[in-house]
Amino acid sequence: MKAVTIEQGDTGVTVREVPDPVVGPEDVLVRTLRVGIDGTDHEVIGGSHGGYPAGETYQILGHEAIGVVEDPNGSDLQQGQLVVPTVRRPPPDGGTNAYFDRGEPDMAPDGSYVERGIVGAHGFMSEYVATPAEFLVPVPDSFAEYGFLIEPISNIEKAIEHALATRSAFEWTPESAFVLGNGPLGLLAVAVLTQDAPMYDQFERGYCLGRRDRPDPTIEIIERLGATYVDSRETPVSAFKAAHEPADLIVEATGYAAHPFEAITALAPNGVAALLGIPDDWTIDLDAGRLHRELVLENKALVGSVNSNIPQFERARDSLTRMPEWFLDELVTGVFEPAAAPEAFADDTDAIKTVIEFDTV
Ligand code: NDP
Numbered sequence: 001m002k003a004v005t006i007e008q009g010d011t012g013v014t015v016r017e018v019p020d021p022v023v024g025p026e027d028v029l030v031r032t033l034r035v036g037i038d039g040t041d042h043e044v045i046g047g048s049h050g051g052y053p054a055g056e057t058y059q060i061l062g063h064e065a066i067g068v069v070e071d072p073n074g075s076d077l078q079q080g081q082l083v084v085p086t087v088r089r090p091p092p093d094g095g096t097n098a099y100f101d102r103g104e105p106d107m108a109p110d111g112s113y114v115e116r117g118i119v120g121a122h123g124f125m126s127e128y129v130a131t132p133a134e135f136l137v138p139v140p141d142s143f144a145e146y147g148f149l150i151e152p153i154s155n156i157e158k159a160i161e162h163a164l165a166t167r168s169a170f171e172w173t174p175e176s177a178f179v180l181g182n183g184p185l186g187l188l189a190v191a192v193l194t195q196d197a198p199m200y201d202q203f204e205r206g207y208c209l210g211r212r213d214r215p216d217p218t219i220e221i222i223e224r225l226g227a228t229y230v231d232s233r234e235t236p237v238s239a240f241k242a243a244h245e246p247a248d249l250i251v252e253a254t255g256y257a258a259h260p261f262e263a264i265t266a267l268a269p270n271g272v273a274a275l276l277g278i279p280d281d282w283t284i285d286l287d288a289g290r291l292h293r294e295l296v297l298e299n300k301a302l303v304g305s306v307n308s309n310i311p312q313f314e315r316a317r318d319s320l321t322r323m324p325e326w327f328l329d330e331l332v333t334g335v336f337e338p339a340a341a342p343e344a345f346a347d348d349t350d351a352i353k354t355v356i357e358f359d360t361v
């Protein structure tokens with residue numbers, strides 16, 4: 001079957017034939033429809049994140065997928081059902097794994113999981129994928145085009161859930177949310193937080209940080225979602241509070257290492273910042289005493305968050321249902337066939353989110 005891979009020693013993707021997946025007794029065979037590309041894929045290609053499956057000279061890329069059940073293989077799923085796979089799997093050496101057993105693979109420490117398309121396992125950028133039914137989330141037929149966004153949205157759902165959980169010991173009435181970053185993850189976070197939904201309608205005012213000149217499609221999206229664009233070159237995160245208002249919730253999606261610390265100052269008393277960015281090593285100067293004091297005296301919290309579990313995928317499915325069609329059309333700037341994968345991965349400043357389409361329903 002056709003697959004998009006990174007070969008050991010290469011710096012760009014390859015489109016090649018690979019063996020069809022081996023369908024184990026527990027596995028469902030899925031025909032791939034679309035697989036999204038994100039910054040993590042670029043880090044895997046660049047070698048700064050992830051790693052090859054044991055004994056392989058190549059890795060099939062991709063972890064944001066939507067597919068259709070080709071062979072349910074005795075599971076409860078029906079042939080033709082649309083599904084989204086989760087990313088983490090137990091390591092191949094087996095043994096018991098309490099994190100997976102209790103449905104919390106997203107909380108497993110490094111070394112006690114592999115990630116499909118990222119670390120130690122092949123990804124989903126191939127015509128077919130085999131995986132156990134327990135790692136497949138059924139989605140409606142209408143999700144063939146944009147269902148691959150459920151994986152990144154689920155990362156945001158988890159971050160928000162963990163942030164809200166840190167504020168659950170007292171009566172917290174947040175009104176303002178500030179998303180740092182106007183990449184795909186940041187824009188999806190703005191779309192989630194500006195939704196009219198029980199968990200989110202508490203956020204009456206939304207802001208999103210970028211560092212781009214107008215006109216820019218991401219700024220247009222931010223404003224059309226009803227949020228305010230904040231340019232970090234004019235209003236750094238540390239000056240946000242004075243320029244706008246203290247933020248009750250901050251979702252960091254820049255990977256800019258100073259932002260978590262600047263966010264402490266941008267937060268309102270009792271506020272919380274959820275951190276999603278994954279920077280390389282990066283040394284900064286900061287007044288640790290002032291930030292430490294502010295965290296304590298104003299009951300603020302910083303919480304890091306990675307990956308997501310099945311309930312968070314399900315919540316992401318609901319969030320995606322509520323997202324306006326125009327937003328999804330503007331966010332996904334390129335749909336490429338597998339042969340054009342190198343183009344889909346190219347650095348293009350006008351692109352927001354690109355996707356490889358293997359098949360349609
Ligand atoms: P991108 O790199 O595409 O987006 C980051 C955005 O932040 C860019 O648009 C960039 O602007 C903007 N930005 C960076 N620094 C600044 C700054 N100083 N001021 C204003 N804007 C800034 O990444 P993604 O959206 O795909 O992901 C965001 C982060 O989340 C990444 O670090 C990624 O690795 C991480 N991630 C984490 C996950 C998790 O589970 N924790 C899951 C997926 C991703 P510009 O484009 O103009 O440079």
Ligand code: ZN
Nearest residue numbers: 038040063152
């Ligand atoms: Zn990702």
